[in-house]
Amino acid sequence: MVISRGGACRHDDRGSTPVGGSQGPTGAGASIASGLRNPRGIDWHNRALFVAEAGKGGSGPCVEGEFGEVCFGRTGAITRIRGGNQERIARGLPSIASPDGTAAIGPHDVAVDDEKLYVTVGLEGDLQKRSQLGPDARALGRLLRIRPHESRDWVADLAGFEDDANPDEGEVDSNPYGVLRRADSTIATDAGGNSLLRVQNRKVTSLAVFRDRLVPFNGEQV
Incomplete structure (x- = not known):
């Protein structure tokens, strides 16, 4: 890439x-x-470009996904590009992908605030799928906060919120994607749950729901 x-x-x-x-x-x-390994969202902060890399999965465990088998690995990352230098400042983040490394789900977006990285990690499924991928996959479907080269912690379980609240009242399906920092809260989209979420003091609330609509190119609902 x-x-x-x-x-x-x-x-x-x-x-x-x-x-x-x-x-x-x-x-x-x-x-x-x-x-870059399947780059997704970017953020610009302090004269640097930050890139979320969804990774390329790994050797497993593997489960059946929507379009075939997907396997877990710690190949997700966040890369910083500044002054002509490129560096992976966060490595070993969870990723699932087809055996050939395509169709990756992992770190989808990054927002930088006070030198901390807020990262949405996708899942494209429910909590059962996450558990089937093993204990190392527990960060899938979550909002992470990372201090480069230092520490990382789970800020919120967005997939867990989808499982509990299911804001759009449809199929339970979580795939956290976009992320934005605003004051003392984090705004995130769940592309699987069709919802816009706020995370504040580790509590998740729903701001909006995106209902199914007909799209012009094939007439199917998305």
Whole structure:
């Protein structure tokens, strides 16, 4: 994966191998990062770009996912790009992916606040799926707070909230995705639960629910 100046991203079929320079929407660009493992959300803080990498899964345990088998591994990460230097400042984060490393679920987004990283980790399923992936997978479906090179802790169990509250009253399915810091709270989206959530003092509340709607390209509900 390569991130280029000019707003363009390119990747090969595995989502992890550099492919060289790329062409941005405004013309030729220069690569600023390579070798990223299925990059997802980004944040800009203190003259640095932070990238959430969903990883490429691992050797297991494995479970049956929506589109086939997925396997767990600690290949998720957060990369910082600053002053021409690229560094993984948080490694070993949980990830699940197809055996070939594609279709990864893991660290989906990052928000930086006072040198701490707030990271949403996906799940795409329920608590039963998480338990089937073993004890090392307990951070899936959660909001993490990470102090680079120091410590990390679980701020909130977003998948647990979906299991308990199920704000959209549909199928219990959690896949935390976007994240944003605002004052003393964290705002996160759950793409599986179709909900917008606030985490404050480790308590999760629902701010909004996104109902199913018809999309124009195939007429199916999403």
